[in-house]
Amino acid sequence: MENVIELQHINKSFNGFQVKDLSITVKKGYVTGFIGGNGAGKSTTIKLIMNLLQQDSGSISIFGMDYKKNEKEIKQRIGFVYDENIFYEHLNLKEMKKIIQPAYKNWDDKAFQHYVYKFELPLNKKMKTFSKGMKMKASLAIALAHHAELIIMDEPTSGLDPIFRRELLNDLHDLMQDGDKTIFFSTHITTDLDRIADYITFIQNGEHIFTKEFYKIEEEYAIVKGTLDLLDRETEQEFISLRKTNSGFEALTAHKNRVANLFGDTIILEKPTLEDIMYYTKKGGELCV
Numbered sequence: 248m249e250n251v252i253e254l255q256h257i258n259k260s261f262n263g264f265q266v267k268d269l270s271i272t273v274k275k276g277y278v279t280g281f282i283g284g285n286g287a288g289k290s291t292t293i294k295l296i297m298n299l300l301q302q303d304s305g306s307i308s309i310f311g312m313d314y315k316k317n318e319k320e321i322k323q324r325i326g327f328v329y330d331e332n333i334f335y336e337h338l339n340l341k342e343m344k345k346i347i348q349p350a351y352k353n354w355d356d357k358a359f360q361h362y363v364y365k366f367e368l369p370l371n372k373k374m375k376t377f378s379k380g381m382k383m384k385a386s387l388a389i390a391l392a393h394h395a396e397l398i399i400m401d402e403p404t405s406g407l408d409p410i411f412r413r414e415l416l417n418d419l420h421d422l423m424q425d426g427d428k429t430i431f432f433s434t435h436i437t438t439d440l441d442r443i444a445d446y447i448t449f450i451q452n453g454e455h456i457f458t459k460e461f462y463k464i465e466e467e468y469a470i471v472k473g474t475l476d477l478l479d480r481e482t483e484q485e486f487i488s489l490r491k492t493n494s495g496f497e498a499l500t501a502h503k504n505r506v507a508n509l510f511g512d513t514i515i516l517e518k519p520t521l522e523d524i525m526y527y528t529k530k531g532g533e534l535c536v
């Protein structure tokens with residue numbers, strides 16, 4: 248399967264924060280949700296992918312090309328949707344389009360009109376009157392108007408109301424139907440991913456924890472509940488993180504089947520949410536898999 252994005256052994260240090268030996272691949276034709284807590288390094292990673300930041304070491308390849316030789320071609324093929332304001336506030340969307348359009352050789356005005364209509368965006372209102380959600384949609388309409396093969400979004404749904412959010416997710420879902428687009432997007436709203444993500448990439452403290460197919464996470468991970476007498480040095484090895492109370496324990500495992508065989512019906516296995524996995528992995532710290 249072809250990789251659209253390949254990060255290999257990326258290191259990047261800021262004062263007090265480090266991206267450490269980050270190797271991530273994003274598969275062509277799929278939606279990958281990019282998750283991690285506050286300050287995990289998601290925006291930093293996205294800026295590295297967009298060549299808006301330079302890594303200290305490691306290599307980045309987009310569509311099999313590197314930025315040093317092919318920046319123009321790569322940027323033509325990416326649509327970048329993010330929440331910082333990329334528009335001139337005193338212009339309207341029609342005027343903004345006129346400025347942006349010449350930068351893209353594949354610009355398709357019909358497609359632009361189509362998405363402006365679909366997203367119910369006003370062409371003649373100044374950008375400063377646009378809500379955050381409208382700016383996100385305008386940014387997406389521009390990405391789609393130049394037929395971006397790869398759409399990268401930094402928290403596209405944050406700050407959107409539930410209806411807008413659902414609409415945006417439905418639009419993204421529709422987009423994926425033709426099979427040649429790839430979406431990579433970061434989010435804190437992990438339930439959004441239930442709707443559209445095929446893969447999940449999870450980072451924490453600037454380190455890659457996993458990239459997995461969504462359905463495999465459900466197959467592999469479980470919350471385990473049982474009594475304290477079941478725990479010993481060997482059985483605790485099965486857990487990413489473990490919380491003991493007076494009445495028993497609660498733990499996260501990435502080896503659901505093995506744990507089921509080991510403990511039989513003495514334990515309760517529950518399906519974890521992505522939030523559970525993030526929470527327990529953070530708590531587990533050194534036991535991360």
Ligand SMILES: Nc1ncnc2c1ncn2[C@@H]1O[C@H](COP(=O)(O)OP(=O)(O)OP(=O)(O)O)[C@@H](O)[C@H]1O
Nearest residue numbers: 261262263264283284285286287288289290291292
């Ligand atoms: N230009 C910079 N200079 C110094 N530190 C930076 C810079 N950019 C980011 N950082 C630091 O890097 C860390 C990771 O930030 P980043 O924005 O990548 O995290 P994030 O996962 O996107 O977080 P959030 O979910 O809160 O948006 C933070 O501690 C941040 O303060």
